Amino acid sequence: xxxxxxxxxxxxxxxxxxxxxxxxxxxxxxxxxxxxxxxxxxxxxxxxxxxxxxxxxxxxxxxxxxxxxxxxxxxxxxxxxxxxxxxxxxxxxxxxxxxxxxxxxxxxxxxxxxxxxxxxxxxxxxxxxxxxxxxxxxxxxxxxxxxxxxxxxxxxxxxxxxxxxxxxxxxxxxxxxxxxxxxxxxxxxxxxxxxxxxxxxxxxxxxxxxxxxxxxxxxxxxxxxxxxxxxxxxxxxxxxxxxxxxxxxxxxxxxxxxxxxxxxxxxxxxxxxxxxxxxxxxxxxxxxxxxxxxxxxxxxxxxxxxxxxxxxxxxxxxxxxxxxxxxxxxxxxxxxxxxxxxxxxxxxxxxxxxxxxxxxxxxxxxxxxxxxxxxxxxxxxxxxxxxxxxxxxxxxxxxxxxxxxxxxxxxxxxxxxxxxxxxxxxxxxxxxxxxxxxxxxxxxxxxxxxxxxxxxxxxxxxxxxxxxxxxxxxxxxxxxxxxxxxxxxxxxxxxxxx
RNA sequence: GCCUCCAUCGUCUAGGGGACUAGGACGCAGCCCUUUCAAGGCUAAAACGGGAGUUCGAAUCUCCCUGGAGGCACCA
Numbered sequence: 001x002x003x004x005x006x007x008x009x010x011x012x013x014x015x016x017x018x019x020x021x022x023x024x025x026x027x028x029x030x031x032x033x034x035x036x037x038x039x040x041x042x043x044x045x046x047x048x049x050x051x052x053x054x055x056x057x058x059x060x061x062x063x064x065x066x067x068x069x070x071x072x073x074x075x076x077x078x079x080x081x082x083x084x085x086x087x088x089x090x091x092x093x094x095x096x097x098x099x100x101x102x103x104x105x106x107x108x109x110x111x112x113x114x115x116x117x118x119x120x121x122x123x124x125x126x127x128x129x130x131x132x133x134x135x136x137x138x139x140x141x142x143x144x145x146x147x148x149x150x151x152x153x154x155x156x157x158x159x160x161x162x163x164x165x166x167x168x169x170x171x172x173x174x175x176x177x178x179x180x181x182x183x184x185x186x187x188x189x190x191x192x193x194x195x196x197x198x199x200x201x202x203x204x205x206x207x208x209x210x211x212x213x214x215x216x217x218x219x220x221x222x223x224x225x226x227x228x229x230x231x232x233x234x235x236x237x238x239x240x241x242x243x244x245x246x247x248x249x250x251x252x253x254x255x256x257x258x259x260x261x262x263x264x265x266x267x268x269x270x271x272x273x274x275x276x277x278x279x280x281x282x283x284x285x286x287x288x289x290x291x292x293x294x295x296x297x298x299x300x301x302x303x304x305x306x307x308x309x310x311x312x313x314x315x316x317x318x319x320x321x322x323x324x325x326x327x328x329x330x331x332x333x334x335x336x337x338x339x340x341x342x343x344x345x346x347x348x349x350x351x352x353x354x355x356x357x358x359x360x361x362x363x364x365x366x367x368x369x370x371x372x373x374x375x376x377x378x379x380x381x382x383x384x385x386x387x388x389x390x391x392x393x394x395x396x397x398x399x400x401x402x403x404x405x406x407x408x409x410x411x412x413x414x415x416x417x418x419x420x421x422x423x424x425x426x427x428x429x430x431x432x433x434x435x436x437x438x439x440x441x442x443x444x445x446x447x448x449x450x451x452x453x454x455x456x457x458x459x460x461x462x463x464x465x466x467x468x469x470x471x472x473x474x475x476x477x478x479x480x481x482x483x484x485x486x487x488x489x490x491x492x493x494x495x496x497x498x
Numbered sequence: 499g500c501c502u503c504c505a506u507c508g509u510c511u512a513g514g515g516g517a518c519u520a521g522g523a524c525g526c527a528g529c530c531c532u533u534u535c536a537a538g539g540c541u542a543a544a545a546c547g548g549g550a551g552u553u554c555g556a557a558u559c560u561c562c563c564u565g566g567a568g569g570c571a572c573c574a
Contacts, residue, residue: 015574050573115572122571129499132570157572175503184501184570192572199574223502223569246504247567253509256567293510293523300512301522320511322504323567330510330524340537377536387535443533454533466535 007040009213012066012073013203015047016058019273020065021257022326023218023248026291030216030245032071033292033314043210044076046087047203049196065274069284070307075210083210088202095197098205098235099158099190103143107234108190110146111138111159133186134159158191160200160231170229172222173243174321180226188227204228208237214316219244219323243316246295246323248272253325270328281354281380283342286335294324304337336379344371351384358385360392369476373468388468391476396463396485400492405456406449413456414493419446420457421486430479432471439471460489 012028014020035042044066046059063078075081085091102108111134122132138146139161150156162185169179190201197205207215221228222244232239247256255261262272271277277287289305297320298305298313305313339347348364348371355362370391374384390396405413423438424430443453458470461482467473474482 013574017574047574053573111572118572126499131500172503178502180501186570189572194572196572198572203574218568218574219503220568220574225502244503249567251509254566290510295510297511297522299522303510303523324511325509327509327524333524336537376538379536439533450533452533458534464534468535470533 006038006213008034008038009041009043009211010035010216011043011045011207011210011212012071013045013047013206013217014062015050015053016062017050017053017055018058019275020062021262021272021274022291022294023245023257025065025069025274025287026248026294027216027218027245028066028071029069029288029292029310030243030296030314030319032073033310034214034216034316036311037314040213041075042071042073043081043083043212044073044086045206045210046077046089047199048087048089049198049202051089051194051196061275068278069274069288088206089196091202091206092196094209095191095201095205096195099197099201102160102190102231102234103146103158105234106161107231108158108160109139109141109143110150110156111187111189112141112146112149112154112156113137114155131184131186136187139187155193157189157193158201159187160190160227160234162187162227162230168226168230170225170239171242172225173241173316174319175244178222178225182230185227185230188224190231200224200227200231204231204235204237207240208232208235212240214241214243216243216245219246219321243319244321245319246321248294249323249325251326251328256323257326272326281382282331282335283338283350283381285341286331286338289338290331290334294326295320304334304341332379339378339381340375342375344368344375347371347375351381354382354385355389355392358389360385360389362392366391366476370468373472373476377468387466390462390464390467391473393463396461398459398463398489398492400496402459402465403456403489403493404496405452408448408452408456410493410496414490416446416448416453416456417460417486417490417493420453421483421490424479425483427479430482431475435471435474456489457486461485 010031012031014024032042034040044063048054059077066073073079075083075086077086099108103110118134121135125132138159146156163182166182167179168182168185169177171177188200189198191197225242225244229239249255250257250261257272265271269280271280285306288307288310292305292310292314293303296314296318298318342350345368348367351371351374352362352367355367370388374388377387378384403413404410405416408416419442420439423442424435427434427438439453440450443450446453454470455465458467459465461470461477462473
């Protein structure tokens, strides 16, 4: 967009009503990217005007999630900024002032209808198959009379006075002009009877006062987008640029992600909540890469992006307005890619908590040694434990039947181990180089396949049928322990055949 | 029901009138490499929802249909 030559002020404005999900994370990411790219500001604003839906701790979780993803903001509830407060519940007076301005300008009016009456009207309209809009009872009450009634303590709300005729056109960066007939737009409530603004007023007042230049938000705002345009014009304010992001669909592609679906996904070991991904062994780099590409693309072949790449390459022109189904297997793929992109020491640091959580006390140097063996074969960090926990265990006892080599009996397998033992017992240096040739020669001498011999050895030494490469593993485990375990294997095998 | 948005392989997407026998990626299948598992390499199968129009020419532009999604609260 050509208008992005100027530093962009963008805001991520979640409501603290639950866990942050992938859709919000993507919105925040795009906000962040465009702010960084243009040298602008990324603002975190908390939209908590609905006290009933407020969830304790949600704001903290939100901030934690954003920081985990690497999306640091320069203005917000915790860091402050020149346009605060950044929590809408603390901006009540502001909304009241601007609502009054709208009323005095004739663009809004006080409404004294009770919720009960409104419900009844709505039901009647629905039974007559009419649009369920406010019937306009209070629309033409004079301001003087309204003020008298308010003075008298009557409960009231402020409604926007939507023009009954004509059309309104608003502009979305990706979808172009959107035009609706004004009569299809309701006289929305701007200020509730508790005096707090509703989203439609608060968002516009705040975006204007906070000098927001670009609004990135979900497609669920499209239907009320024209209303927002009308409110901007009623104030006589300049409108920011808007982009509406498509919704995320279920992995099946059929229907939007729902709470119920989220529960089912958890049973499948997947989640749409940002807070869960770290524990599941995903890298924030991979999550960022993945969600960036759900609804945006750079060209016809580039898929691996670091945050820095994204900052440089992101653009609203390439945002795709059509809905996208969540594809978790692709996240796994990206996670593997980013794991392989890490330095060994970085990866070691990230794997460590998973061993700790599994009850191990991993020695840092040992961890650093085994990390290279893991790096090529992991998709998620938690896999490290199942693949390599044996390095940290004193006692490794394989299942006897696993020790039996392919097409061999237990005694034959034990013979193989005894030969191997002889081969390596005399080695003074115990590393990959020293181990490989003698053991390959042994395979030759025994007239067996490499897979047979190394398979038996692998199970004896690691206790697992699937493990990191054998010679590397033996080098790390060391001569003494390797020999111990081979001897243990021999004993176990001899027991099978008695 | 009404309003709005969207529409290319199973999925994420490239494509903005001729460069398209429609490209990439995930997944899937096969092969290669190989001490297991991976990783890596190669190959294959797999899509322009339908119909009118505009044009010398349409995946690309217009309209209709169909399908999908979102919204219709003193929620955001």
